[in-house]
Amino acid sequence: MTGVRPSGQVTPNPSAPGTATTFDVFCGRQAVSATLFGVTLGLADLNLMHSTATTAPGEFVLTVTLPASIAPGHYHPGFDCSNGNIGAVSFTVDPIPHKAPETGDGTTATQTGTPLTSVGYGLIGLGALTGAGAIAWRRRVAQRG
Amino acid sequence: MRFLRNWLIGLSLALIVAGALSSYGGKNQLRWNAPAAPPAWEARATAHGTVAVSTARPLARSVPRFIWIPAIRVWARIEARGLRPNGTAVLPSLNHPFVTTWFDRGPAPGQRGTAAIFGHVDSYKVGPAVFYKLGVLRPGDLVYITLDDQQVAIFRVYALAMYQKSAFPTAVVYRYTQWPTLRLITCGGLFDQRTHHYLSNVVAFAVYVGARR
Numbered sequence: 001m002t003g004v005r006p007s008g009q010v011t012p013n014p015s016a017p018g019t020a021t022t023f024d025v026f027c028g029r030q031a032v033s034a035t036l037f038g039v040t041l042g043l044a045d046l047n048l049m050h051s052t053a054t055t056a057p058g059e060f061v062l063t064v065t066l067p068a069s070i071a072p073g074h075y076h077p078g079f080d081c082s083n084g085n086i087g088a089v090s091f092t093v094d095p096i097p098h099k100a101p102e103t104g105d106g107t108t109a110t111q112t113g114t115p116l117t118s119v120g121y122g123l124i125g126l127g128a129l130t131g132a133g134a135i136a137w138r139r140r141v142a143q144r145g
Numbered sequence: 146m147r148f149l150r151n152w153l154i155g156l157s158l159a160l161i162v163a164g165a166l167s168s169y170g171g172k173n174q175l176r177w178n179a180p181a182a183p184p185a186w187e188a189r190a191t192a193h194g195t196v197a198v199s200t201a202r203p204l205a206r207s208v209p210r211f212i213w214i215p216a217i218r219v220w221a222r223i224e225a226r227g228l229r230p231n232g233t234a235v236l237p238s239l240n241h242p243f244v245t246t247w248f249d250r251g252p253a254p255g256q257r258g259t260a261a262i263f264g265h266v267d268s269y270k271v272g273p274a275v276f277y278k279l280g281v282l283r284p285g286d287l288v289y290i291t292l293d294d295q296q297v298a299i300f301r302v303y304a305l306a307m308y309q310k311s312a313f314p315t316a317v318v319y320r321y322t323q324w325p326t327l328r329l330i331t332c333g334g335l336f337d338q339r340t341h342h343y344l345s346n347v348v349a350f351a352v353y354v355g356a357r358r
Contacts, residue, residue: 012257012258012321012323015321016251016258016320016321017315017316018315018320019320019321020320020321068315068316072250094250095228095250095251096250096251096315096319097228097232097233097234097261097315097319098231098232098233098315099231099232099233099310099313099315100308100310100311100313100346101233101234101263101330101331101332101346102233102236102342102343103236103237103263103264103265103276103332103343103346104180104266104267104268104274104331104332104343105239105265105267105268105269105341106336106338106341106342106343107267107268107272108175108176108177108179108180108266108273108277109175109179109180109267109335109336109343111175111176111272112172112173112175112176113171113172113174114171114174114175114176115171116167116170116171116174117167117168117172118171119164119167119168119171120163120165120166120167120168120169120171121164121168123160123163123167124161124164124165124168125164126160126164127156127157127158127159127160127162127163127164128157128161129157130153130157130160131153131154131157131158132157133153134150134153134157135154137150137153141146
């Protein structure tokens with residue numbers, strides 16, 4: 001074990017189910033590898049972290065996709081360094097809606113009766129009135145005759 | 146005179162027949178056009194991971210109040226809502242078909258991450274509802290969100306997709322983005338008369354381009 005206090009951060013924080021999430025830890029300069037414990041996140045038990053061209057000596061990163069089924073809440077996964085240091089990172093998983101939303105009741109897909117219907121009723125009414133007028137007229141003429 | 150009377154009777158019969166045909170034809174037609182669906186190429190583009198990156202500086206969290214989408218003439222109030230116990234987002238009431246809801250357990254519009262706003266496509270009260278024309282949006286159309294702090298976050302649509310509800314890709318739609326993005330979500334596609342539900346969702350993907358006061 002070295003005197004350096006291991007530390008780490010998670011990006012993004014808060015994260016969300018199904019989101020690519022990066023764990024970035026610092027073990028101390030003497031460390032050559034680090035392992036993230038993933039069981040609490042629904043990942044593999046041991047996840048080897050990596051150093052990259054942009055990481056400092058003793059710094060390791062790992063990007064994982066959080067399971068879609070991970071529960072919302074606060075998580076503190078631990079990590080283990082090759083120099084004997086151990087630590088934990090803290091982050092939050094926000095919820096996301098799980099199912100497709102029901103945003104409509106089908107009114108526009110099912111309701112029938114276009115303006116043609118109203119026009120049709122109007123024409124029927126007009127025809128009835130015209131016919132009634134013509135018949136009344138004929139009767140009046142017949143009575144006079 | 147007799148000719149005129151006979152002519153009137155003939156006219157009345159013609160009007161009645163025309164009216165009967167017209168009302169019968171209208172009665173058996175859909176009252177509204179089906180909600181617009183995105184073109185097929187849009188869905189493919191989104192499925193293949195079309196993304197739009199924003200370089201605009203993200204905003205601090207502020208509750209969204211209004212949404213304005215000039216391309217489809219939408220101006221609507223936004224209500225903040227969370228999740229139901231069954232894990233689905235709380236949606237606007239069908240009694241208020243021109244109100245939208247923002248999923249307040251996730252990022253706010255303009256914050257880093259994906260903000261989601263839901264609206265109905267139709268409602269028995271009015272017919273076409275607030276997001277009836279969502280599928281008409283095209284890449285480049287702008288969406289304006291008025292926030293509680295009086296800033297207006299501006300988003301540009303970059304993709305549209307229609308997903309089967311039975312295979313709704315929650316990870317694709319809601320996943321975190323390192324820059325602010327927005328999802329506008331409603332129903333679409335075929336309507337199942339048996340279950341009284343639409344079989345698909347229409348999703349508009351938009352990226353933050355800046356803010357104004």
